[in-house]
Amino acid sequence: MRFFNTKKGLLTLGIIAGLGTALLAYLGNPKNMAFCIACFIRDTAGAMKFHNAEVVQYFRPEIVGIIFGSFLISLFSKEYRSTAGSSPVIRFFLGVIMMNCALVFLGCPLRMILRMSAGDISSYFGLVGFIAGIATGAFFLRKGFSLGKAYTVKKENGYALPIVVVAIFSLVIAVPSLFAFSEKGPGSMHAIWIASIVVGLLFGVIAQRSRMCFAGSIRDIILLKDFRIFSVIGGIFIVILAYNLITNNFKLVAFGPIAHAQNVWNILSMYAVGFCAVLLGGCPLRQLVLAGTGSSDSAITVLGMFVGAAFAHNFKIAAGAAAAKTAEKAAVSGGPGINGQIFVIVSIVVLFIVAFYGLKKEKN
Amino acid sequence: MKELDVRGLSCPEPVLILQDALKKDKSEKYTVLASEAHVVKNIEHFACSQGKKTSVKEVGLDYEITVE
Numbered sequence: 001m002r003f004f005n006t007k008k009g010l011l012t013l014g015i016i017a018g019l020g021t022a023l024l025a026y027l028g029n030p031k032n033m034a035f036c037i038a039c040f041i042r043d044t045a046g047a048m049k050f051h052n053a054e055v056v057q058y059f060r061p062e063i064v065g066i067i068f069g070s071f072l073i074s075l076f077s078k079e080y081r082s083t084a085g086s087s088p089v090i091r092f093f094l095g096v097i098m099m100n101c102a103l104v105f106l107g108c109p110l111r112m113i114l115r116m117s118a119g120d121i122s123s124y125f126g127l128v129g130f131i132a133g134i135a136t137g138a139f140f141l142r143k144g145f146s147l148g149k150a151y152t153v154k155k156e157n158g159y160a161l162p163i164v165v166v167a168i169f170s171l172v173i174a175v176p177s178l179f180a181f182s183e184k185g186p187g188s189m190h191a192i193w194i195a196s197i198v199v200g201l202l203f204g205v206i207a208q209r210s211r212m213c214f215a216g217s218i219r220d221i222i223l224l225k226d227f228r229i230f231s232v233i234g235g236i237f238i239v240i241l242a243y244n245l246i247t248n249n250f251k252l253v254a255f256g257p258i259a260h261a262q263n264v265w266n267i268l269s270m271y272a273v274g275f276c277a278v279l280l281g282g283c284p285l286r287q288l289v290l291a292g293t294g295s296s297d298s299a300i301t302v303l304g305m306f307v308g309a310a311f312a313h314n315f316k317i318a319a320g321a322a323a324a325k326t327a328e329k330a331a332v333s334g335g336p337g338i339n340g341q342i343f344v345i346v347s348i349v350v351l352f353i354v355a356f357y358g359l360k361k362e363k364n
Numbered sequence: 365m366k367e368l369d370v371r372g373l374s375c376p377e378p379v380l381i382l383q384d385a386l387k388k389d390k391s392e393k394y395t396v397l398a399s400e401a402h403v404v405k406n407i408e409h410f411a412c413s414q415g416k417k418t419s420v421k422e423v424g425l426d427y428e429i430t431v432e
Contacts, residue, residue, distance in 0.1 A: 005405055079401035081425060083372060141380060149372035152399065152425060211402050216375060223376060224383070224410065281374030293400075 004209055007231045013210040014235020020199040021114070021236065022243040024062070027191035031249055032118045032256050034240075035062060035203070036111035037284040038102035041302075042309035042318075043187050047172070047179045050310035053318075055185025061193050063288065064169045065200015067302075070208035070292030071162040072201075079208075082158035083150040084296035090147060090354060091280060091297050095304020096311060097347045098276040098284060103309065103318035104269035104336045104344055106259050108284045109214030109277070112270065113233060117240040118249055120256030122266050129267035130274040134215055137278025137355070138222045145358040147279070150297055158294030161302065169197075186258055204292060213286040215277030255334070260322040262335030265344065269319075269336075272347045279354055317343045366392055370407075371399040371426060378403045379410045382431065386414055393432040404429060 003009040025034035033039050039056070046057030074080040102108045105126050107115060112130065115123035137145075172179055173193070182188040190196065206212065210232045217229040244250040255261040277283040280301060282290060287305070290298035312318040322334030336344070368385055370378035378398060385394060398404050404427045408418045411431045421428045 005409070077401070081400055083399065086372065086374065141376065146377055147374060150374075150399075151372055211375075211405070213375075220376060224379060226409070226413075228409070281377075 005228075007228055010210050010228055010231040011235045013206045014212070014232035015239050016235075017203055017206045017212070017232070018236040018239025018243075020202050022239060024191045024196065024199055025243065026247075027195050028189055029191050029196075030186045030189045030258065032114050032120065033107070033111055033186060033258060034114060036107050036114070037063070037066075037288065038099055038108035038305070038309070039106075039111060039186065041099065041284070041305050042103060042312065043182075045306050045309040046187065046313070047181065048168075049180055050306070051313035053313040054180075054187075055182050056187045056313070057180040057182045058187040058190055059169065059172045059179055060190070061169060061196035062200035062203070064165045065197045065202075066204040066207065066285070066288045067165050067292045068162050069201035069204020070289040071204075073205045073208045074293040080155070080158065080294045082153050082155040082294040082296070084153045084157060085148070086150040086297045087147040088297055088300045090357075091301045092304035092307075093350075094276050094280050094354065095287070095301040096308035097350065098273055098280070098301075099305040099308030100312045100317050100340075100343055101269040101272040101276070101347055102284065103312040104340045105266055105273065106319055106321065109270075109273065110236075110283075110285055113214070113237050114240055115256055115259060117237050118244045118256050119252040120259055121253065122255040122259050122261045122263060125263040125266040126270040129270035130215075131218055132267075133271040133274025133276070134218045134278050135222055136271075137215075137275045138219050140355040140358065141219075141223065141278065143359055144361075145279070145355055147281075147358055150295065153296065155294070157296050158299070161291050161299040204289065207285060207289045208293060211286075212289075213277075213282045215274055215283040216286065218274075219278055255322050258321045260319055260334030262319070262333065265319065265336050265341065268344050268348065272344055272351060275348070275351045275355075279351065279358065315339055365395060367395045367397065369397045370403065371397055373403075375402070376406065379406050382407060382410060386416075390414075393430070396429040396431060398427045398429060399425065401427070403427075407431070
């Protein structure tokens, strides 16, 4: 197992995760949204009717797979630890912020990589903001930022989320009429559920073993000059880039499908996502994985992301996709409306407040 | 021998605490108390990159990493 802790080993895990993602795109997931944590939590919230955006309602088995996959592998490897108590309510609201800002950009950091590998220039603007946000978070970490210690709690605390998501997923299979399913739009595009759950489980296992984290990869380079986690992300990028080139899906365009080129907002929203992810100790994917390995604080963050996703659509914070002019329709510039723009600005202010709060030393 | 208790801290705080300690006194021997496996991997990797040797012992649900 030592191999998987080396740069080559981590690159290998990234390549396997990339192949899984390409397989899902091939089997029907939206092409440049084959695996997006923010979008998939949003679709799942829609399937459970927490929001009514008809084009993004589908219970994504991948999310269940990641949580349960990391849960199983952590039990198997005896790395499962049930912990809680590190500023849980603040983490919940950071989860809400991270999700809403991701939905202004129209994707989590994983989807940003997928969009980048398809030639979507707007996603590179997102990357600039994301790196700046991580650098800001890293600055506060260097100054001593902490959300406080988590403590060991009864092991069953950490069982709750993995068991509940599997139970709800079983209900989706057994009684689908309880749930909403998009008939058009991104929510209607999906691989067969068995493939989705298997790749999700595999992704969960790989992400747990590799400590895959999109914010952590850049954070570790800035703070520690450590490129190991970056190797995993590099592996995913390489595979998806190759997939896009082979399937003729690589097109250097101002914005790809389900994206927008309001680049000020792409930069600012991903700035907030990067900053928020560093304060939380991990990106949306990493939060799912940590929730599976017993962290109740990350489980709370995941619930914050779930509620945040519904909030983003109920309060019109999520951005609209841009569209080029066609014979029937005029061009649409897309991007966030005024609600989304205000939310992003307020979020950045709140993140600075939380960052300063985290500099306070804990009293023992 | 100095003890660094990094149990329950989010990434990458444990590594930054060890980094600060090594900056202050690189010749000191440290015992790092950690509660999560990924922290152990990160501490081991960082310590090795600083030319240190590590050994890990499981104590109950926690890990005790010796860095020297």
